[in-house]
Amino acid sequence: MAVTIRDEGSLSAPEATRLMAAVAANRDRVAFAALFGFYAPRLKAFLKRSGMTPSAAEDVVQETMLLVWKKASYFDPARAGVSTWIFTIARNARIDRLRRESRPAVIAEAFDPSDQPDAPVSGEQAIIAVEREDRVREALDLLPREQADILKMSFFGEVTQSEIADAIGIPLGTVKSRVRLALGRLRQILDDLK
């Protein structure tokens, strides 16, 4: 049966959490298709910005979404939002792929900290996890524009710090100190959550 992909323009955090719960508890394929419709095109864009070719990005997205299905029961809304959780799976799948490409003989799964058993979450932490993505967004808005931009560019890893320096026409040292400042500020804002 062909399943149509709806390009969902938006997906709220509570809705995404509900869909994940349906996938985990009921192996709900309609819920999975909805998650796929929202996240797959965004993962593809994300991975391309990280320097992958369109076809490699397409592969890693499919691999990531397969892992979302398989690992759905590990998703814990008390620890991370759905977007953050899916991001970490894609990050690990990307690391795994880059490693396989450089060392074809190695087939072991990538080291994945998300598989490690965690300490129980306190009620207070649970509230923080839900808020974290929103707080990060607010924090980015609070940062000076040039710091936020450099942080985003660095995060995707699409360019090296030297390339950022060349592109903006500022010395490498300035890029490094801007990244350091921006990270410190972001950390401060996130630490204030506690």
Place this chain on the structure above:
Amino acid sequence: MIKHHPSDETLFRYANGSLESGPRIVVAVHVGACTACAERIAGFEALGGSLLHDIEPEDMEAGALDHVMAMIDTGEAGRGKAAPAQRLPRADVGIRLPEVLDDCGIGPWRWIGPGVRWSRVTLPDDDSANVMLLKVVAGRKLPEHTHAGYEYTHILKGAFSDARGRYGPGDLDEADDDVQHQPIVDKDGECICIAALEGQMKLSGFFGRLIQPLFGG
């Protein structure tokens, strides 16, 4: 009480996936013991989540969802058939190692200098990473040295001190080639660390020089 943590840049690179596998596992060992750093990484990962959520989407190829659904069907049918991963040999190094190292191979202690022993740590997914355990006897003063590139050292047992301070269990020392130091291990017991070197650079630091022949350099 943990006093020395990875830098924000290192935690950021851990979160965005650009930290090499050797330093990555040493940072993972630290994070397993340090809730403050686990929180920080969660914050930087949430940055990844929000960037993912807000990015301009790009069309997937036609049939991508069908393809994943087909893989799901195959996976469900073949569940339980996967061969168990091959276990890497693990020598007993005399201490209980953190759980994140469970899948790593651990070599036997080897003498590399007066009062200094070394054990090779092999990552299951990247056997080229330069990761090692180091054991230094109580009271040993190491020769003054600098580092080639970045060295990440997490203290598992015991402590050492240098001009920058004292490093005890749970502390992570991130040293680049600007750091010139002469560590002294505490008098009351041996010190065991897990360390990783970044890159495949020519090793010229103190540990690096000692272990270079072992890596065939």
